[in-house]
Amino acid sequence: MFRIVAIVAGLGLALAASAEAQTPRKGGTIRMTAPYGSSFTSLDIHTTQRAQDEIYAKGLHRSLYIWDSAEGKPVPELAKEVIVSGGGLVHTFKLRDDAYFHNGRKMTADDVIWSYNRIMDGSKAYPGARYVRVIEGAAAVEKGQAKEISGLKKIDDFTVEMKLTEKVDPGFYFFTALTSIYPADEAAKEGFIQKPIGLGPFRFVEHVPGSRIVLERWDRFYKPGKPYADKLIVSVMGEAAARDVAFRNKEIDTSVLGPAQYVAYQADPDLKGTIVEVAEVFTRYMGMNPAFKPFADKRVRQAINYAIDTDLIINKLVKGKAYRATSWLPLTSPLYDKTMKPYAFDPAKAKQLLADAGYPTGFEFEWTTSQNESWGLPIVTAVIPMLDKVGIKAKVKQVEAAVLSEVVRSGDYQAFIYSQQTGPDPQAALKCFHSSTPQSACNYMNFRNADFDKMIDEAGQTDDSAKRGQLLQKANALLYEEAPVWFFNYNKAVMAVQPWLKGVQLNATELTHQNVEDLWVDETSPAK
C-alpha cells in the first residue's frame, strides 16, 4: 500500500514540478465541475457546509488561513504575521493591508470581527460555528448570552487579537470557506445573497441555479500576478456518466471519478494520464453502539474486524478507490502511524473472540446504512455474508443520507456505516472520542475510555509538539485496539484533469477544493 502512496506522491510531485517548469499563461477560462448534487445550496457560503459549495467559494472568498496542499497544513492567508502569546492561547493577527473586497473596499479588522460574530449568531445555526466556537466568548454569543465575541479584540485597523479556549492551531479552524471574511456592512444588506462580494481571486458574475456559477478575474487580488485565468466557470454536474461524456468531449477541465470510472479511465490509454488522486482525510467505518450489549464487549468489536475481508471489498467493490484503514487517523494525517497493521482477515480468530465474549453462536444486530456506493448499502450487502460465516446476523435498515446523519448523532442505532472527516487536524479528529465530547458533536460511538481521555488531555496541555504527537499517536493506537468501529478505509479521491489545466493541487482535505488563483490553462485549452 505504501508503494501506492509513494507512487501517488511521486505523481503529485511530478505534476507540480512540470507545472512549475512552465511559465503560467495569463488568460483563458477554467471550467471546473461541482459533482456533489443538483445545485449549489446558497451564495452565502456561511450558511452551507456542503463540499459542493466550497468549490466556487474558493474563487470568491478568502479566510484567515488557507490550505497549503504541498505543505499539508493550513498557512496564514489574510494575515501577514501571527504572534502567539498567553501560553499559546492568544494569537495576534497582523492583517494584510492590500486585501480588497470585490466592491473595492479594503479589508480591515472590523470585517474579521464582524464575520465571526455573524457566524456565531445562534438564531441561524451557521455551520462554521463549530470552528469559531474555539474563540473565547463565542459560545456565549451563540447561546444569546452576549452580543459580541469577548475573545476577539481590534487592536488597530489591521491587527486583531484572538483569545482561544484551548491550545490548538487556529489554522485548522479558520481555513475553510465556512469562516470566510465578509465585508461588514455590505454583507448585512439584502442583495448580498444575490450578488456576493468576497476577497477571493475571482469576483461574482452570474449564477444560473442548478447549472453554473461564473466568476471573473479580480484585478485587485492581493497576490501579484494572480489569478492567471480570466474566468472561472463551475458547472453543477451531479451525474457521473454525464461528466464522463463532457470530459471526453473536452467541455470541462475537471471531473471527479467514481469507482467504475476510475477503472475505465485507468484502462484507457488516452485518459490514464489525466488521473490525479490523493488520500483524503476521511475514514470510512462501521460504528458500533456500546449500549447494544454485544458491542459493549471489546472482543466482539475486534471479532467483527477480523471477520471481514476488508481488502477484498476494497479491491473488488470499491475498485481500489480507497486505502485500507489501519487506525482512525488517515494516511495523509501528519500523525499517521506507518507501523500499524490492519486487522487481518481471520474468521477463526473472530469465532474464538466471539466465544470468549459469550457469543459462541453469534448474535443479530441492525445495521443502518445509506445508499452511498462507496460506504453504504453495496458495502453492507457484501459484508453480511462474511459476518454470517462467524455466526453474526445483520439486518439492514436503509435510510437517506440526511436521516443517517441524524441517526448517528442521536445514537438511535445498533450499528451504522459512515464516512467521517478525520483531519486535517489530528488533535480535533481524536478529540471526537474524548468522553467530554457529546455524541451529537462527533463522538458518535459514545466512546468512553479514561486512558484515552488522559492522553488527549495531556496532548492538549503540552507545549512540546513532539510530545503532543507521541501522545496522539498512542491515543490513536489505543483506539485501534479498542475497535469502537470496523476500520474500513480512507477515501482515495480521484479527479480527471485535462492536460491543458496546470497547477492542480493534491488537496487531502477535499480534492475538488482548489486554490484557483494557482490554476492556469495553456494555449491548447478549447475554452476561450
Place this chain on the structure above:
Amino acid sequence: MLSFLIRRLLQTIPTVLAVVLLVFVLFSVVPGSIVSTMSDDADPQVELRLKKQLGLDDPVYVRFGNYIAQLATGDFGTSFRTREPVTTMIAKRAWPTLQLILTAMAFSVVLGVPLGFVAALRPGGLIDSAAMVLAVSGLSIAKFWLGLVLMYLFALKLGWLPSFGYGDGGLKYLLLPAVTLGVSPMALFARTTRAAVLEIMTADFVRTARSKGMSETRVVKWHVMRNALVIILTTVGLQFGGLMGQAVVVEKLFSWPGIGSLLVDSVLQRDIPAVQGSILVVVLAFLAINLLVDVLYGVIDPRIRYA
C-alpha cells in the same frame, strides 16, 4: 363559457388543498430535518432555537394552518436552505423548465401525431409496423439511458451539440434534453393517434360520408382528424403533467436549471417550503393545462358543451 371557467377554477381548489395537505403530512412524518443538514455539529440549544424559529416544533395542524394562511396571501414561504423567498427561487427556474417542456412537447406532437396518422391510414403496412416498433421502443427506453446515448452521439461523436448545460438558453443547448424528454410522449402520441384514427375510420359517420361520395382526403380531413383531435388533445394535456415530473431526471442529467433539480435538492435537504412550493407550482401548471384542454374541446368540437 365564463360560468364554466369559474366552476372549473373552483373545482381546482379542493385538488390543490389535497395536494398541499398530502405533501405537508408526508414531510411531517418522514425522518430527517433541515436542521441536521445545516450543521453537523450545532449546539443542541441552537438546534432547538432554530426549530422553534422555523416553526418545526409546532404541532402539524398548527404548521399546516400557518402555511395555508401564508399561501392565501400568495406567499410560498422562505427556503430553509437558501433563506430566499421560495417564489424567487421558483421564478428563476420556471422559464428553463417551461422552455424544456414546451420544446419536448412540440417535438413529440410534431413527430408523434403525423406518425400515428400515417400508420393508421395503412394498418399492417411497412410504415405502420415501423412506426409502432418506434413507438414501443420510445415508451420503453429509460430517459437517463437515452440522454446518455444522445450525448454520446451528438456531442462526443458528431460534435454537433454541447453535451450539457444551459449556455445562453438557446436551441443548441435545449435540443438534447428536449428530445430526451420528448421521445416517450412522442411514442405515446403516435400510438394514441393510430388507435383513435383506426377507430374513427370504422365509425358510422365516416361510412356515411364515404357513401355520400366524399373524397378520402376530405373524409380524413373533416371527419377523422377533427374527431381524433379530441382524443389526442386529452393525451397531450395529461402528458404535460407527466413531463413536469419526468423533467427531474432530464434536468439533472443535462445540468438544466429547472424546477426539477430544485425539487431534488430540496427533498434531499428537507427544505420543506421549497419542496411544497415546487410541487404546488407543478400541480397548478398541470391543472391549468387541463383546464385549457377542456376549453379547447369546445373549440375543436362545438358539440361539446360547457354546461
